[in-house]
Amino acid sequence: MSSRNLQQGDVPIVMTINGDRLELHVSPWTTLLDLLRDHLHLTGTKKGCDHGQCGACTVLIDGRRINSCLVFAVMRDGAEVTTIEGLAKDDSLHPLQEAFIERDAFQCGYCTPGQICSAAGLLAEDRAHSREEIREHMSGNICRCGAYTNIVDAIEDVMAQEQSQQKAKVA
Amino acid sequence: MDTLITHIGRPTRRVDGQLKVTGRAKYAAEYDAPGLLHGAIVSSSIPAGRIVRIHTDKAKAFPGVVEIFTHENRGKAAWLDYKWRDQVAPPGHPFRPLHSDRVVFDGQPIALVVAESYEAARDAATLVHADYQPDEHRTDLLVERERSYQPPKKRSGVPKPPSPRGDAEGAFDQAPVKLANTYRIAAEHHNPMELFATTCVRGGDGKLTLYEKTQGSQNSQSYVTSVFGLKSDDVEVINHYVGGAFGSGLRPQHQLFFAVMASLELERSVRVSLTRDQMFHIGYRPEILQTVGLACDAEGRLQAVMHDATAGTSHFEDYQENVVNWSGLLYRCDNVRLSYELAKLNTYTPCDMRAPGAASGVTALECAMDELAYAARIDPLELRRINFATRDENDNKELTSKALDACYDEGAAAFGWDKRSFEPRSMRDGRDLIGWGMATGVWEASMQKTVATAKLSANGHLEIATASSDIGTGTWTILTQIGADALGLPLEAVTARIGESGLPASPIEGGSWTAASAGSAVQAACDEVRKSLLKQAAGLPGSPLADASPEDVRLNAGRLELKADPSRGISIGEIMTASGIGEIEEEGKAAPDKLQMLKYVSYTHSAIFAEVAVDEELGVIRVTRVVCATAAGRILNPKTARSQILGGVVMGIGMALHEEAMTDHHLGRVMNHNIAEYHMPVNADIHDIEVIFVAEHDDKASPIGVKGLGEIGIVGTAAAVANAVFHATGKRIRDFPMTLDKVLQN
Numbered sequence: 001m002s003s004r005n006l007q008q009g010d011v012p013i014v015m016t017i018n019g020d021r022l023e024l025h026v027s028p029w030t031t032l033l034d035l036l037r038d039h040l041h042l043t044g045t046k047k048g049c050d051h052g053q054c055g056a057c058t059v060l061i062d063g064r065r066i067n068s069c070l071v072f073a074v075m076r077d078g079a080e081v082t083t084i085e086g087l088a089k090d091d092s093l094h095p096l097q098e099a100f101i102e103r104d105a106f107q108c109g110y111c112t113p114g115q116i117c118s119a120a121g122l123l124a125e126d127r128a129h130s131r132e133e134i135r136e137h138m139s140g141n142i143c144r145c146g147a148y149t150n151i152v153d154a155i156e157d158v159m160a161q162e163q164s165q166q167k168a169k170v171a
Numbered sequence: 172m173d174t175l176i177t178h179i180g181r182p183t184r185r186v187d188g189q190l191k192v193t194g195r196a197k198y199a200a201e202y203d204a205p206g207l208l209h210g211a212i213v214s215s216s217i218p219a220g221r222i223v224r225i226h227t228d229k230a231k232a233f234p235g236v237v238e239i240f241t242h243e244n245r246g247k248a249a250w251l252d253y254k255w256r257d258q259v260a261p262p263g264h265p266f267r268p269l270h271s272d273r274v275v276f277d278g279q280p281i282a283l284v285v286a287e288s289y290e291a292a293r294d295a296a297t298l299v300h301a302d303y304q305p306d307e308h309r310t311d312l313l314v315e316r317e318r319s320y321q322p323p324k325k326r327s328g329v330p331k332p333p334s335p336r337g338d339a340e341g342a343f344d345q346a347p348v349k350l351a352n353t354y355r356i357a358a359e360h361h362n363p364m365e366l367f368a369t370t371c372v373r374g375g376d377g378k379l380t381l382y383e384k385t386q387g388s389q390n391s392q393s394y395v396t397s398v399f400g401l402k403s404d405d406v407e408v409i410n411h412y413v414g415g416a417f418g419s420g421l422r423p424q425h426q427l428f429f430a431v432m433a434s435l436e437l438e439r440s441v442r443v444s445l446t447r448d449q450m451f452h453i454g455y456r457p458e459i460l461q462t463v464g465l466a467c468d469a470e471g472r473l474q475a476v477m478h479d480a481t482a483g484t485s486h487f488e489d490y491q492e493n494v495v496n497w498s499g500l501l502y503r504c505d506n507v508r509l510s511y512e513l514a515k516l517n518t519y520t521p522c523d524m525r526a527p528g529a530a531s532g533v534t535a536l537e538c539a540m541d542e543l544a545y546a547a548r549i550d551p552l553e554l555r556r557i558n559f560a561t562r563d564e565n566d567n568k569e570l571t572s573k574a575l576d577a578c579y580d581e582g583a584a585a586f587g588w589d590k591r592s593f594e595p596r597s598m599r600d601g602r603d604l605i606g607w608g609m610a611t612g613v614w615e616a617s618m619q620k621t622v623a624t625a626k627l628s629a630n631g632h633l634e635i636a637t638a639s640s641d642i643g644t645g646t647w648t649i650l651t652q653i654g655a656d657a658l659g660l661p662l663e664a665v666t667a668r669i670g671e672s673g674l675p676a677s678p679i680e681g682g683s684w685t686a687a688s689a690g691s692a693v694q695a696a697c698d699e700v701r702k703s704l705l706k707q708a709a710g711l712p713g714s715p716l717a718d719a720s721p722e723d724v725r726l727n728a729g730r731l732e733l734k735a736d737p738s739r740g741i742s743i744g745e746i747m748t749a750s751g752i753g754e755i756e757e758e759g760k761a762a763p764d765k766l767q768m769l770k771y772v773s774y775t776h777s778a779i780f781a782e783v784a785v786d787e788e789l790g791v792i793r794v795t796r797v798v799c800a801t802a803a804g805r806i807l808n809p810k811t812a813r814s815q816i817l818g819g820v821v822m823g824i825g826m827a828l829h830e831e832a833m834t835d836h837h838l839g840r841v842m843n844h845n846i847a848e849y850h851m852p853v854n855a856d857i858h859d860i861e862v863i864f865v866a867e868h869d870d871k872a873s874p875i876g877v878k879g880l881g882e883i884g885i886v887g888t889a890a891a892v893a894n895a896v897f898h899a900t901g902k903r904i905r906d907f908p909m910t911l912d913k914v915l916q917n
Contacts, residue, residue, distance in 0.1 A: 050447065109196050
């Protein structure tokens with residue numbers, strides 16, 4: 001599917017976005033970010049700089065966090081993409097979404113989808129085990145409202161939840 | 172007996188939280204329309220001169236391009252320049268995009284490329300080129316200060332420096348302890364995360380709906396109707412969600428003009444976004460040079476305060492802010508002389524940025540106070556206590572409240588200030604020098620005229636409405652809380668409506684006045700609903716509330732009841748059914764009390780304590796701990812209120828250590844126009860921040876006792892960090908940001 005008319009030079013690709021397998025025709029110069037926002041109307045992924053400097057456009061590609069503004073859609077034929085719209089399972093929020101609300105880990109909300117996707121990627125990477133490490137590994141996502149301490153609190157909460165769940169499983 | 176559940180004062184979650192964490196909150200560039208066109212702005216590559224020729228042929232031939240607008244074919248717009256003045260325009264001649272071939276600032280918009288797709292507009296815009304006849308440009312404040320001037324016309328809402336009191340020079344000369352130093356603070360850019368965007372949707376009837384990034388939908392609406400000669404009924408502006416602004420959304424930005432102009436000319440819907448690069452060519456916090464002279468007696472009592480500031484402005488408007496007046500009111504002193512001048516630069520006009528004026532002026536004052544403390548060998552906190560002011564000596568007015576002493580006490584206790592050793596370079600942690608510094612913060616607590624409506628339905632649902640904005644500040648949430656408490660409803664029964672120009676009149680969202688203004692208007696509207704409901708109830712046959720006055724009753728759990736005897740009451744549904752009405756809608760107004768203002772003035776205050784660790788070999792400064800104790804009247808929502816302070820402190824750390832627009836004065840252009848090279852605090856830069864709200868009762872600042880929190884967090888923070896750096900290293904850095912080269916410099 002594609003929301004616009006096929007243009008000369010468009011390239012057919014297949015992409016699974018938030019679990020939906022889509023057959024798309026995209027221009028070679030269309031970034032994944034613009035594909036999501038302008039063509040598929042998945043505007044939860046934000047554009048803050050278009051230069052890979054702010055992290056607002058962070059999505060998960062095959063489970064890894066990445067700046068979608070630095071990726072041409074045609075480069076990711078066959079990829080599985082998860083955006084903020086696909087993070088919640090069924091009707092319940094993802095634990096990170098819940099924790100971000102509880103900890104007031106945002107104000108204007110514009111960097112938030114990128115922060116949450118980035119945090120989800122970080123949890124999967126399993127390489128942050130202290131506040132200092134969370135800060136370091138979340139530094140690709142700028143929050144101009146300055147919610148950093150609350151963002152770290154939210155991620156720490158979810159890390160603790162995951163740990164206690166794992167312990168429970170082991171026991 | 173009062174068992175009412177209240178929402179005000181509780182750390183309630185944001186009512187817009189779910190929408191924001193799921194990506195469903197829609198911002199200006201995220202609305203679609205059939206046949207939507209996309210516009211890309213082309214910026215000038217010189218700071219001053221004339222466009223001799225503009226080449227658009229290649230761009231016009233680019234597939235998908237619909238039209239290119241330049242000064243040669245710009246659409247119709249107002250000729251008289253007062254028509255371009257928005258609600259907060261400073262004195263001067265507002266910038267009119269594409270008005271002529273003249274270029275007066277770097278990055279000035281010189282063309283708009285409109286295309287069927289975003290990519291086509293973006294790519295074609297790179298093919299537009301201009302031949303220029305450059306003029307001499309002036310961008311260096313250090314040079315242009317020689318031509319500084321007192322603004323001939325005062326900016327509305329910004330006080331001029333007060334007349335001198337006493338004899339500051341004479342007292343300075345005679346005082347035993349004195350110093351005078353010059354401080355520089357670099358130009359800063361707001362850089363909200365959302366790019367400025369306007370989606371102009373043209374309806375079948377030709378009416379325009381503008382999804383616009385602004386702090387004031389009604390300001391944008393009146394600008395558009397005035398510039399393009401449209402009827403206000405034909406233009407609606409929506410700003411439900413605003414991805415940060417910090418002042419940059421107070422004035423309409425270029426994209427608003429371009430989106431509307433193209434839409435009117437092409438009779439299509441058009442979206443125009445600025446790029447991040449272009450957001451370095453809109454309003455900004457001006458570079459400022461300040462000289463502060465302070466003198467005290469041997470006991471630390473201030474004998475003289477002199478504060479002179481020179482700030483940049485554009486060639487076409489006299490942007491003004493209150494930089495120096497704080498030095499005449501924050502501490503008690505009989506001999507005060509203050510001055511504030513401007514110097515014209517080839518930039519766009521500066522624009523209010525979080526605590527405009529105070530963030531710069533109080534930084535210089537509070538650094539100077541720390542220097543005076545060391546000159547007099549008095550603890551820096553003690554020096555501030557010694558000079559505590561109990562009234563505003565600038566205006567000779569009483570203060571509505573000032574719990575700054577509690578901020579000093581509680582902030583110092585939480586920080587552990589009593590464990591500080593006075594001498595610089597006396598504290599260490601491994602290879603790091605440790606420093607503890609503090610500063611005072613102050614900001615005005617003001618109110619603006621605001622109107623709100625409240626509509627209560629028979630089923631117990633309340634809708635409150637005012638054309639206010641939420642730029643991340645929490646307006647959605649606090650208005651919902653106020654409405655719920657006013658009529659005794661659960662939060663879920665209240666819907667707030669803001670962010671639409673068609674709603675009741677509300678001021679632009681700025682100046683820290685929104686909670687006090689919109690909050691008081693909502694409270695007033697709800698009070699009217701309660702009165703109206705009582706009138707209906709009292710008239711019912713056999714009413715248990717027949718003789719009750721509005722002060723005697725309250726709403727609780729869907730019932731209007733007597734406060735003194737809650738068993739006597741009637742449910743909302745019953746009252747409305749029996750009266751044959753489906754809903755009650757009332758209007759409420761709030762405005763500053765002009766009579767009271769003759770005698771009183773109101774400020775928020777704070778005490779900021781900062782700890783830094785400085786690696787002297789590398790020059791790296793880390794702010795490891797901040798305690799910010801704030802006195803801001805009644806706190807409506809400790810959760811969102813705390814976030815406001817956190818955000819201000821983080822931006823203050825940015826002023827202290829990171830933020831600087833770097834201009835190449837040879838070219839007259841900003842060089843670091845991206846957020847990789849314009850440094851802002853990132854997560855790794857921010858360690859522990861503790862926020863304290865001290866108790867402060869104020870029944871005069873606003874009808875609901877609120878003072879506002881949007882700006883106080885930044886004021887003084889950069890000074891607290893600088894003072895901590897001195898305490899760590901023994902070195903005074905008077906040039907902000909304090910980058911590592913300045914730490915290393917001998």
